Amino acid sequence: MVRGDTTDVAVVIGSDPIDVSKEFTVISGVVPPEEYCSLSGVVTGFFGMPVANAVVELDTERVTTDVSGAYAFAKIKTGSYKLKVSAEPWYEPFEKDLSLTEANKSYTQDIGLSLKSYIKYGIPLAAVVGGIGGIAYAKRPKASSEYRLVRKER
Numbered sequence: 001m002v003r004g005d006t007t008d009v010a011v012v013i014g015s016d017p018i019d020v021s022k023e024f025t026v027i028s029g030v031v032p033p034e035e036y037c038s039l040s041g042v043v044t045g046f047f048g049m050p051v052a053n054a055v056v057e058l059d060t061e062r063v064t065t066d067v068s069g070a071y072a073f074a075k076i077k078t079g080s081y082k083l084k085v086s087a088e089p090w091y092e093p094f095e096k097d098l099s100l101t102e103a104n105k106s107y108t109q110d111i112g113l114s115l116k117s118y119i120k121y122g123i124p125l126a127a128v129v130g131g132i133g134g135i136a137y138a139k140r141p142k143a144s145s146e147y148r149l150v151r152k153e154r
Contacts, residue, residue, distance in 0.1 A: 035103030039083075040072035045091050045113045054087035054113070058098075078103055085111050092116050 039058065043065050045051045050069025055062060058073055058081050065071045078101050085094040091113035100107055 035078045036075050037078055037100050037103060037105045037107060038072065038074050039076060039098070039100060039107045039109060040070070041109040041111060043069045043071065043085055043087070043111045043113060045087065046115055048112075051087050051091065051113060054085055054091075056111075057084040057086075058082075076100065083109065083111075085113065087113055090116060 043051045043054045043056065050065070050067070052065055052067045052069060054065040054069070054071075056065060056071040058076065061073055061076065063071050063073065079099075081098045081100060083094075083096045083098050092115070094111055094113055096109070096111075098107075098109065
């Protein structure tokens, strides 16, 4: 409810006015119902593979992705939010500002995470990706301390 100013009120019953010396608070307006929407998506990483157990935050709400990388916020108030995703220690953090302004709408936000540079942690990249279904391996270019991902020929 919206409250107005406090003021003196004169009451009329029938044709005779009655002065009321008490102060009343004038109340007017209607409170609109809260409006909700939903947000869902899939978190993917290396070669588009789903990222399980990634933490997805929407301001103060937090969920974890399932084995297929899916997440969902079922009932959130409409408004502006900061979406954050973390999947430590393998992926770089992700952040995005979202405007969820339409009530009763199901929003979708899929997220592709980038691998971290493992060299700064002293872990050879080949040790990290070498066992992923034989899809890729790390190759170290000559005269360089950087690793790059190379697709395996079948």
